[in-house]
Amino acid sequence: MRLATGTDSGRSTPGSSTRVYQAAVHLDEFGPVRLSVGRQFSNALSPVGLFDGVAADLNWTHAGLGFFAGNQPDVADFGVSNAIREYGAYARLHSARGGGGVWSLTTGAIGSYAKDAVNREFLYFQGLFVNRALSLYASQEIDYNRGWKADLEGAATMPTATFATARLALGAPLSVHAGYDNRRSVR
Numbered sequence: 001m002r003l004a005t006g007t008d009s010g011r012s013t014p015g016s017s018t019r020v021y022q023a024a025v026h027l028d029e030f031g032p033v034r035l036s037v038g039r040q041f042s043n044a045l046s047p048v049g050l051f052d053g054v055a056a057d058l059n060w061t062h063a064g065l066g067f068f069a070g071n072q073p074d075v076a077d078f079g080v081s082n083a084i085r086e087y088g089a090y091a092r093l094h095s096a097r098g099g100g101g102v103w104s105l106t107t108g109a110i111g112s113y114a115k116d117a118v119n120r121e122f123l124y125f126q127g128l129f130v131n132r133a134l135s136l137y138a139s140q141e142i143d144y145n146r147g148w149k150a151d152l153e154g155a156a157t158m159p160t161a162t163f164a165t166a167r168l169a170l171g172a173p174l175s176v177h178a179g180y181d182n183r184r185s186v187r
Helices: 148-153
Strands: 002-005 018-030 033-040 051-059 063-071 084-094 102-114 117-130 134-144 157-171 174-181
Touching: none
Parallel strands: none
Antiparallel strands: 002 018, 018 033, 033 051, 051 063, 063 084, 084 102, 102 117, 117 134, 134 157, 157 174
């Protein structure tokens, strides 16, 4: 549980109020199944911010599946809100725990809805590789536009966020980093 204190006047006074930013119950003792209920982040879908809801993850030696459903907290006061609903699911291939290097490939679909309108629908792809000498990370979001969004964007599908970073260790004191980022605000 993460706690912060503050007052309505904006001045911080210890003990004057407590706001819970994240609090969830996790059930991990069901073999490959992990269930979470409460305010949380999606474990596998990094574009998903905090949500109040439920998530289920199934994780095996080299693969995983999962889904989540919930509501975004109120943007003004972080309170419980039902203004924006979010749903998502993912599939992942990954290295076994304890191996020499770590790798994973994840794909997912996320939908965000405000009242009876589409807020955002998109696909998410992520790749990761890490060992002693090299680390690579790349992610891509592809938005599905319909209705007014398709008219405004001029296309039914559009890549909206590409991010990649790499690090190469050339020895103990020296490493080289490179990256690419064209993430943008999405309508």
